[in-house]
């Protein structure tokens with residue numbers, strides 16, 4: 001008999017999704033807060049964000065404008081906490097990519113304010129979840145923090161999300177694919193029905209991304225695009241909500257966390273690093289368990305990542321290793337005692353991880369299998 005209680009944050013209180021979700025969502029914002037902090041970051045979305053701010057001002061909402069300077073990082077967060085307090089903000093609207101959404105949720109959580117997320121890309125499921133990742137000023141992963149609640153309201157407006165470059169959607173696909181590879185492996189022996197069902201949802205999500213991913217990138221006005229964008233931003237978050245902490249991350253994200261400790265020649269996106277992390281995880285399975293299905297899955301995944309123009313080796317991620325010591329440092333980070341790599345059903349030490357990363361970096365499949373193949377493992 002199971003005698004442990006689980007407190008789960010399954011989903012935002014309300015989700016509005018569609019071609020003009022923002023239009024309808026505005027009136028919902030009015031019922032939540034009167035003087036919210038409107039948080040964003042990237043220069044490329046600044047015009048879009050000022051348009052959203054103007055829309056809110058026009059319906060009588062008093063906006064306090066704030067921008068992140070770095071990734072979701074304590075230096076920024078402390079500055080914005082103070083701004084919120086000084087201006088007596090009564091809510092947070094976070095509009096942008098995953099790091100902006102995480103920062104908005106974290107500020108709202110720590111000041112006990114309602115949070116509204118308005119993703120401007122489908123690069124992560126951060127608009128949905130009750131989790132936030134904290135980074136250093138340089139972008140090195142420090143820790144993740146579980147929040148008290150999922151956002152109060154998630155506005156997923158297709159016409160806003162569609163404006164993001166394809167690279168962000170491709171990165172979101174890799175991040176969402178990780179749900180299946182990580183959750184299925186770390187919960188292989190679970191007898192918890194919700195976890196089992198969440199893992200099956202992750203399998204369906206993976207299949208949908210395999211079928212629709214390529215087409216979504218080619219045709220942003222297709223139904224494939226909607227299915228893929230929502231899979232990355234909404235379903236991936238729901239799976240983590242239903243399955244709980246056990247259904248989130250394993251080696252692929254631990255590899256991401258370790259690699260962010262290195263210097264980059266150009267900045268890699270979260271999902272780009274996670275995609276490479278899935279390949280490393282499959283390589284570990286192949287090495288430690290002699291799992292041939294993992295080898296097959298890895299080859300097919302490389303094919304997909306290449307089709308989506310996603311990096312499959314360290315160099316294309318912007319990582320130029322000059323010494324092995326650097327990689328060792330990243331692997332020590334990935335294998336810390338509290339790392340999710342230990343959610344795997346077998347032990348992985350830093351030596352095994354280093355070998356797997358270097359082997360993954362070297363291996364490129366020679367034969368590209370025809371696209372659209374779905375593999376079973």
Ligand SMILES: [Zn+2]
Nearest residue numbers: 175253270274
């Ligand atoms: Zn992720």
